[in-house]
Amino acid sequence: MENQNNAPERKKRVFSGVQPSGTITLGNYIGAIKNWVALQDQYDCTFAMMDMHSITVRQTPAELRKHTLELLALYIACGIDPEKCTLFIQSHNSAHAELAWVLNCFTYMGELQRMTQFKDKSAKHADNINAGLFTYPVLMAADILLYQADCVPVGKDQMQHIEICRDIAQRFNAIYGNVFTIPEGLMVKSGAKIMSLQEPTKKMSKSDANPKAFISMMDDFSVIAKKIKSAVTDSEAVIEYRPDDDAKAGVNNLLSIMAVMTGSTPEQVAKDFEGQGYGTFKAAVADAVVEGIRPIRAEYDRIIKDKAYLQDIYRSGAESAHRMASRTLKKVYKKVGFVID
Numbered sequence: 001m002e003n004q005n006n007a008p009e010r011k012k013r014v015f016s017g018v019q020p021s022g023t024i025t026l027g028n029y030i031g032a033i034k035n036w037v038a039l040q041d042q043y044d045c046t047f048a049m050m051d052m053h054s055i056t057v058r059q060t061p062a063e064l065r066k067h068t069l070e071l072l073a074l075y076i077a078c079g080i081d082p083e084k085c086t087l088f089i090q091s092h093n094s095a096h097a098e099l100a101w102v103l104n105c106f107t108y109m110g111e112l113q114r115m116t117q118f119k120d121k122s123a124k125h126a127d128n129i130n131a132g133l134f135t136y137p138v139l140m141a142a143d144i145l146l147y148q149a150d151c152v153p154v155g156k157d158q159m160q161h162i163e164i165c166r167d168i169a170q171r172f173n174a175i176y177g178n179v180f181t182i183p184e185g186l187m188v189k190s191g192a193k194i195m196s197l198q199e200p201t202k203k204m205s206k207s208d209a210n211p212k213a214f215i216s217m218m219d220d221f222s223v224i225a226k227k228i229k230s231a232v233t234d235s236e237a238v239i240e241y242r243p244d245d246d247a248k249a250g251v252n253n254l255l256s257i258m259a260v261m262t263g264s265t266p267e268q269v270a271k272d273f274e275g276q277g278y279g280t281f282k283a284a285v286a287d288a289v290v291e292g293i294r295p296i297r298a299e300y301d302r303i304i305k306d307k308a309y310l311q312d313i314y315r316s317g318a319e320s321a322h323r324m325a326s327r328t329l330k331k332v333y334k335k336v337g338f339v340i341d
């Protein structure tokens with residue numbers, strides 16, 4: 001890629017991450033991680049384990065530590081190549097907290113009050129509606145803007161946070177000049193919102209109290225099959241893809257999952273199973289999911305044992321993340337009037 005002056009153009013940048021707030025679900029894999037794999041050759045990619053975000057909800061310290069390393073191993077097992085991408089732990093780069101503070105001063109209470117995730121999580125954790133939960137999107141904006149990311153591949157539930165990140169960046173740029181790249185959210189066409197297996201009008205979430213509602217990437221294969229076979233559908237007994245019909249939400253969800261796992265479309269899968277019973281269909285979905293996860297699990301089991309390898313990756317990742325981020329932070333500090341040297 002060269003411009004008119006024959007200088008090599010910079011590759012576009014991608015930033016994304018997942019919170020180590022539990023064991024990764026099939027929703028996280030399909031809506032986020034799976035798509036990152038496809039971007040790593042074309043873009044300059046940075047992916048992080050967002051541990052600072054996850055403490056907005058109470059975590060058991062030993063579990064959080066364990067989940068953070070598991071998440072890194074899973075990124076790699078899913079096909080993220082540490083040679084091509086920067087992989088690091090969010091709390092290892094203090095620039096995130098530092099920029100978040102500055103951006104807090106450029107974000108309005110009213111904007112944060114509108115965030116669906118804040119409303120959902122406040123309802124779910126009514127005993128712990130902390131300020132971190134409220135300013136969560138500001139930290140997320142800092143994550144993205146520090147790396148001057150052009151694209152942020154996320155599931156549908158995060159698009160509202162990308163919007164507020166763009167608003168904050170534009171507001172800052174309007175005052176101080178072109179400091180931040182304005183990022184675009186990147187969402188997959190199919191599978192951007194995998195639904196709960198028990199309440200299919202709600203998103204599949206790794207922190208759901210009912211384990212039957214989600215498929216964990218770490219579940220035994222027999223458990224995965226059982227969860228899919230007991231997924232809530234409807235009494236119509238017709239396999240049809242009707243994405244706008246809530247009464248069909250369970251079947252739509254299984255069709256989407258099957259489509260992603262087999263490289264098809266929900267419409268095509270519905271055609272393939274026309275006239276068949278839900279039992280046969282669910283068994284086929286279970287097979288497709290298990291076969292999709294099997295090679296990832298084999299890789300994961302190998303990688304998670306190699307603690308020194310994982311440590312090498314997150315340590316060198318933190319170094320390059322810090323290098324990239326401190327350039328942006330320094331610029332911001334200078335613009336707002338801090339004495340910097």
Ligand code: ATP
Nearest residue numbers: 019021027031032154155192193194204205206207
């Ligand atoms: P929690 O339950 O702790 O809030 P979560 O399961 O919603 O967690 P996150 O860490 O918030 O997961 O999300 C990581 C990535 O996975 C984000 O890009 C998010 O959009 C995506 N994602 C999460 N759940 C789904 C889902 N059900 N379908 C598609 N994508 C999803």
Ligand code: LTN
Nearest residue numbers: 015016017018019050053140143
């Ligand atoms: N909020 C995201 C996780 C996250 C993120 C980010 C994603 C934190 N910072 C920056 C993309 C870019 C979530 O999935 N709940």
